[in-house]
Each structure stands twice: as C-alpha cells, then as structure tokens.
Amino acid sequence: MKVLVAVKRVIDYNVKVRVKPDNTGVDLANVKMAMNPFCEIAVEEAVRLKEKGIASEIVVVSIGPKACQEQIRTALALGADRGIHIEADGDVQSLDAAKLLKAVVEKEEPKLVILGKQSIDSDNNQTGQMLAALTGMGQGTFASEVVVDGEKVNVTREVDGGLMTLSLNLPAVVTTDLRLNEPRYASLPNIMKAKKKPLDTMSAADLGVEIASRLTTLKVEAPAGRSAGVKVADVAELVDKLKNEAKVI
Amino acid sequence: MSILVIAEHDNSSLKQATLSVVAAAKAIGGDIDVLVAGENCAAVAEAAAKAEGVAKVLVADNAAYGHFLGENLGELVAEVGKGYSHILSSAGTTGKDFMPRVAALLDVAQVSDIIRVESEDTFVRPIYAGNAIATVKASDSIKVVTVRPTGFDPVAAEGGSASVEQIDVVKDAGLSSFVGEQKAESDRPDLASAGIVISGGRGMQNGDNFKMLEQVADLLGAGIGASRAAVDAGFVPNDMQVGQTGKIVAPQLYIAVGISGAIQHLAGMSDSKVIVAINKDEEAPIFQVADYGLVADLFEAVPQLEEELKKAL
CATH class of the missing domain: 3.40.50.1220 (TPP-binding domain)
Structure with a gap:
C-alpha cells in the first residue's frame, strides 16, 4: 500500500527561540531549521512499514518556501521514495495546509497518511485532524503504536490518563506522538542516493486551493518571566517556609 | 453572542477542566450552553446544569459517543454548533482530537490552546513551546477555540440551575471503533x-x-x-x-x-x-x-x- 507522509520545516528544536524586538514574531533570520521532530517520527514509522513489507511506496510532501526541499530530501534519505513540494511563501495556516494535503491525497490515493501531531513552531495540533475530516477518513491521533491489519489499522493513542486503542478503516490518517518510535539517522550513502530520487514541485493554484489567512497574529511577546526566589539551607527550613510563609501545605 | 461549550467527562463525572472552559466562555461574554455528548451520561448533564453561568445543557446520549470518537463527535458538534458564534472545548486529548474536525467541517480556522481572552475574536496563546506568547485575531463567523484549562480559574461547580434538554442527533461515521484502553491505575489525584x-x-x-x-x-x-x-x-x-x-x-x-x-x-x-x-x-x-x-x-x-x-x- 502507498503511504503519504507530510513533513514541515521548522526552527531546529535545539535553537533558543527569540522574540523579535518589534513583537511581530519570532526571529528566524540565520537560525538553523530542521524537520519538525513529530514529522521525523512520521517518516520513521512509514519507513518501518516499508521494511515490514506493508508499505510499498512512501511519498513525502511538504508545504512551504523552496528551502523546505531540504526537509523533503532528508525524508528521502531516511527511506521515502518520492517527494512533492507544494510551493507557498508566507503563512500557510492549518486549514489551508489540510486543503492542500487533501488535493494531494485525491491525486495519490494513499492507504495511510501519517503526520506529526503538531509542529513545534505554531503548536496548533490541527492539520491531521482537519485533513481527516475533509477527506472523510478516520483518524488515530497521538499514536504510540500503529498496527496495519488487512483493511484496518489499529492505533494505540496517548490520551489523558492512559492509552486508548482504536480500529480504523483504511484509508486513514495517523498523527504521531513522541513514543511511537525513535527516528534513525540518515547514512551518507543514503543522503547521496536521496539527491537522485524524484521530487515534483507544484503550487497551491495547481492544486486548486486558494490560501486565505483567517487568523491574524497581532503581536508576539516573550513570556512573562518568573523571578528566582530564595535558596533554603535545608529541608527543615523548606518545610517551615512552605507551611508558615507560603501556606501551601 | 452565543457560546457552545463541549463538556469534558468520562460518562459519569464532569471534568473540572469544563468549568475552566465555561470561565473562558464568560470572559468572551454571551449566553453559554453546554453540550454533553456521551453514553449513559445523565449524571454529567446534571453536574453541568449546576455550573455557574450555564444557560442550557444539551445532552446527546448515544452509544456512538460513548468512547468520544473524534469522527462522531466532530460531526455532532459541527451540526449542533453551527448556530453559535463560538464553540469551545478544553485542550485535553479529547478536545484536541475532535475540535479540528469541527473547524474543518465548518470551513473555519481553529484557535488552539488559549490562555487568555482579549475580546470576542482575539485570544492569547503560547507558541514555540511557550517560548513566545501570541495574540491572535480570528476572522471567521464561528470561532472554534480550545482552551488550556490552567489559564482560567474554574467557575463554581454549584449554584447554577440550567435547563437540561435531550437532543436527538446521532452521528455515527462508521470510520472507527473502540478496541480497548489502559487506564493508569492510581488512587492519587489526577x-x-x-x-x-x-x-x-x-x-x-x-x-x-x-x-x-x-x-x-x-x-x-x-x-x-x-x-x-x-x-x-x-x-x-x-x-x-x-x-x-x-x-x-x-x-x-x-x-x-x-x-x-x-x-x-x-x-x-x-x-x-x-x-x-x-x-x-x-x-x-x-x-x-x-x-x-x-x-x-x-x-x-x-x-x-x-x-x-x-x-x-
């Protein structure tokens, strides 16, 4: 079966995030960018399905400026077969991303679509669910285990208070949580090979989707800092302060 | 304005997070209805009716909603919610699962995980793992919003006397089914x-x-x-x-x-x-x-x- 994986180019998770002094956003100039960590897990899961002989082809898609071809190449080096780059400059919000992906799903007809549960920049946690709703597919969100069984997929989800397992009809959408797998590193020979793998570029207009910003960011601020309190000398002083000063125990 | 709050619960008790979502709804202003979707969830509806500031509780009690499957809740909430100006739920794992489906079905944006209400269409939410705080204005006619419960002090659980109304909307998408769950066993507080x-x-x-x-x-x-x-x-x-x-x-x-x-x-x-x-x-x-x-x-x-x-x- 064909698996479609969507990946997003975001700020590298190791980079210290700085808010711009004019409060219009986060400073991304000359900052290291990388594949969103949850998307890496999505790519890894697809590659494992291929290694098990369940997935026959992995198509990786990314929406964004030309630079996001780097992340597509990374996914190709990790084991995806083919890339699709949907060129879009500026802010593509979740609903539009879902509409673009829906158009790709209609062309490619994958049996399984895997996405990260959220991107670490906008932290929305929306695109996978929106794509599932728009395509009329079932969804297994925040997956910690994915087992394909014939025309069904069983997804174990990380939910408040424990785990929940669902059975979904295929085709279906899965969004990944942290413990689904540990992504591998791309080997140098695979990075070289990835450069020769096919990568198609298309625009939103090619897919018949009009990008419309429905949410306007008015300002972005640094979080209000907490100031450091006092150091206590020992446990006895700590308990005394909690009881008599803070009055929380 | 009229606000629909989707209750978070386990079919037997109302989660406190819902009271924080009602508090967020009060900050927006307008009539507040609460939708309780579940199976054999009458006790939850009763509890929701007592919450401060709630005008009406709508109950969709059906096996299709017993396990809070995102596909079924998404269709139900999109149908019931289309007459409201705002649809709010907690940003717990259930709300995060079905609310984007609601937004997509209504063809509107969702504002995720708000921690403050600035006005009826402007909300404050953390981005970049809390390293930045964004103020976001939503332009759609229906605002679909998930609320971070710790951002809002819960309304009083007692004292209200909302009417309770059964609604007969059954949405079973037939796309997913519940297999099982593993609850973390603990006597400790959540x-x-x-x-x-x-x-x-x-x-x-x-x-x-x-x-x-x-x-x-x-x-x-x-x-x-x-x-x-x-x-x-x-x-x-x-x-x-x-x-x-x-x-x-x-x-x-x-x-x-x-x-x-x-x-x-x-x-x-x-x-x-x-x-x-x-x-x-x-x-x-x-x-x-x-x-x-x-x-x-x-x-x-x-x-x-x-x-x-x-x-x-």
Whole structure:
C-alpha cells in the first residue's frame, strides 16, 4: 500500500527561540531549521512499514518556501521514495495546509497518511485532524503504536490518563506522538542516493486551493518571566517556609 | 453572542477542566450552553446544569459517543454548533482530537490552546513551546477555540440551575471503533487537577526511585509527574510527563526533584503558584523559576522531606 507522509520545516528544536524586538514574531533570520521532530517520527514509522513489507511506496510532501526541499530530501534519505513540494511563501495556516494535503491525497490515493501531531513552531495540533475530516477518513491521533491489519489499522493513542486503542478503516490518517518510535539517522550513502530520487514541485493554484489567512497574529511577546526566589539551607527550613510563609501545605 | 461549550467527562463525572472552559466562555461574554455528548451520561448533564453561568445543557446520549470518537463527535458538534458564534472545548486529548474536525467541517480556522481572552475574536496563546506568547485575531463567523484549562480559574461547580434538554442527533461515521484502553491505575489525584504536584527528572536515576516521591506524595495528597527526560529515559510512562509535550499543570505547590528545568518542562509548570526545586546542581535553570530552592542531593533530601512533613502535618 502507498503511504503519504507530510513533513514541515521548522526552527531546529535545539535553537533558543527569540522574540523579535518589534513583537511581530519570532526571529528566524540565520537560525538553523530542521524537520519538525513529530514529522521525523512520521517518516520513521512509514519507513518501518516499508521494511515490514506493508508499505510499498512512501511519498513525502511538504508545504512551504523552496528551502523546505531540504526537509523533503532528508525524508528521502531516511527511506521515502518520492517527494512533492507544494510551493507557498508566507503563512500557510492549518486549514489551508489540510486543503492542500487533501488535493494531494485525491491525486495519490494513499492507504495511510501519517503526520506529526503538531509542529513545534505554531503548536496548533490541527492539520491531521482537519485533513481527516475533509477527506472523510478516520483518524488515530497521538499514536504510540500503529498496527496495519488487512483493511484496518489499529492505533494505540496517548490520551489523558492512559492509552486508548482504536480500529480504523483504511484509508486513514495517523498523527504521531513522541513514543511511537525513535527516528534513525540518515547514512551518507543514503543522503547521496536521496539527491537522485524524484521530487515534483507544484503550487497551491495547481492544486486548486486558494490560501486565505483567517487568523491574524497581532503581536508576539516573550513570556512573562518568573523571578528566582530564595535558596533554603535545608529541608527543615523548606518545610517551615512552605507551611508558615507560603501556606501551601 | 452565543457560546457552545463541549463538556469534558468520562460518562459519569464532569471534568473540572469544563468549568475552566465555561470561565473562558464568560470572559468572551454571551449566553453559554453546554453540550454533553456521551453514553449513559445523565449524571454529567446534571453536574453541568449546576455550573455557574450555564444557560442550557444539551445532552446527546448515544452509544456512538460513548468512547468520544473524534469522527462522531466532530460531526455532532459541527451540526449542533453551527448556530453559535463560538464553540469551545478544553485542550485535553479529547478536545484536541475532535475540535479540528469541527473547524474543518465548518470551513473555519481553529484557535488552539488559549490562555487568555482579549475580546470576542482575539485570544492569547503560547507558541514555540511557550517560548513566545501570541495574540491572535480570528476572522471567521464561528470561532472554534480550545482552551488550556490552567489559564482560567474554574467557575463554581454549584449554584447554577440550567435547563437540561435531550437532543436527538446521532452521528455515527462508521470510520472507527473502540478496541480497548489502559487506564493508569492510581488512587492519587489526577495530575491536571491536583493541588500539589511532585515531579521527578533525570536525576531520579531510575523508575524504582520514584517510590521515594510516592511516599511524599501520599503525605501531601499530591499527584506525581515527571520531566520529559525521565520519560525518555524510560523511568516512568508518558502520561506522567509535565511539559509542553505532556501535561500542563498549575497547582498551588509544585515540587521539582532532580529536574534541571529545560524550557520544555518550564512551559508545563511555570504557572504553578509556588515552585520548589531540589537539585544538587546549583546552576540548574530550575532555580531561576523556583520560589524556594534547595541545593542538595535528592537521595538525602527526599527522605528528609518525608520525615519533616510527618512532623509538620
């Protein structure tokens, strides 16, 4: 079966995030960018399905400026077969991303679509669910285990208070949580090979989707800092302060 | 304006998070209805009717909603919610699952995980794992919003007297079915609603050492959490994780034991009223947010804490 994986180019998770002094956003100039960590897990899961002989082809898609071809190449080096780059400059919000992906799903007809549960920049946690709703597919969100069984997929989800397992009809959408797998590193020979793998570029207009910003960011601020309190000398002083000063125990 | 709040519950009791969502709805202003979708959930509807500020409780009681499947809830809420100006739910794992489906079915944007209401169309939410706070204005006619419960003080659970109305809308998409669940068995309070939380980090060294925290937690009636580092190291399960990628907590007292204080952890607990840090590294960033810091080896300090608490309580 064909698996479609969507990946997003975001700020590298190791980079210290700085808010711009004019409060219009986060400073991304000359900052290291990388594949969103949850998307890496999505790519890894697809590659494992291929290694098990369940997935026959992995198509990786990314929406964004030309630079996001780097992340597509990374996914190709990790084991995806083919890339699709949907060129879009500026802010593509979740609903539009879902509409673009829906158009790709209609062309490619994958049996399984895997996405990260959220991107670490906008932290929305929306695109996978929106794509599932728009395509009329079932969804297994925040997956910690994915087992394909014939025309069904069983997804174990990380939910408040424990785990929940669902059975979904295929085709279906899965969004990944942290413990689904540990992504591998791309080997140098695979990075070289990835450069020769096919990568198609298309625009939103090619897919018949009009990008419309429905949410306007008015300002972005640094979080209000907490100031450091006092150091206590020992446990006895700590308990005394909690009881008599803070009055929380 | 009219606001539909989707209740979070387990078919038998209303989760406190719902009261915080009603508080967010009050901050927006307008009539507030609560939708209780579940199976055999009459007790939840009764509880919701008593919540302060609720005008009407709508109950969709059907097997299709018993396990809160996102496909079915998405269709139900899109249908019931299309007559409202705002649709709100908690940003728990259930709300995060079905609300984007509602937004997509209504062809509107969703505003996720708000911590403050500026006006009827403008909301404040953390982005970049809490490293930045964005003020966002939504232009769609229906605002679909998930609410971070710790951002809003819950309304009173008692005192209201809303009417309760059964609605006969059955949406069974037939796309998914419930197979099973593993609930974390614990007599301790739920992390998200506990008044006191004690969490361990990588400094705990292994899962067995978390028993030390359990003894202190039992004395305080506290919930037990962990940093992502402790979860990644395999000490404890992920449902104990406090942080941007785990649970967001804001208890009266948060005790961080052997936690260095990575930004992703701070994003999950820095709204706590009082923060205590116990760490042997005096340079650990956790001390920059702690009200009370104790530089000590946790393997000595935690047993001492247990002893001192026995004396003090």
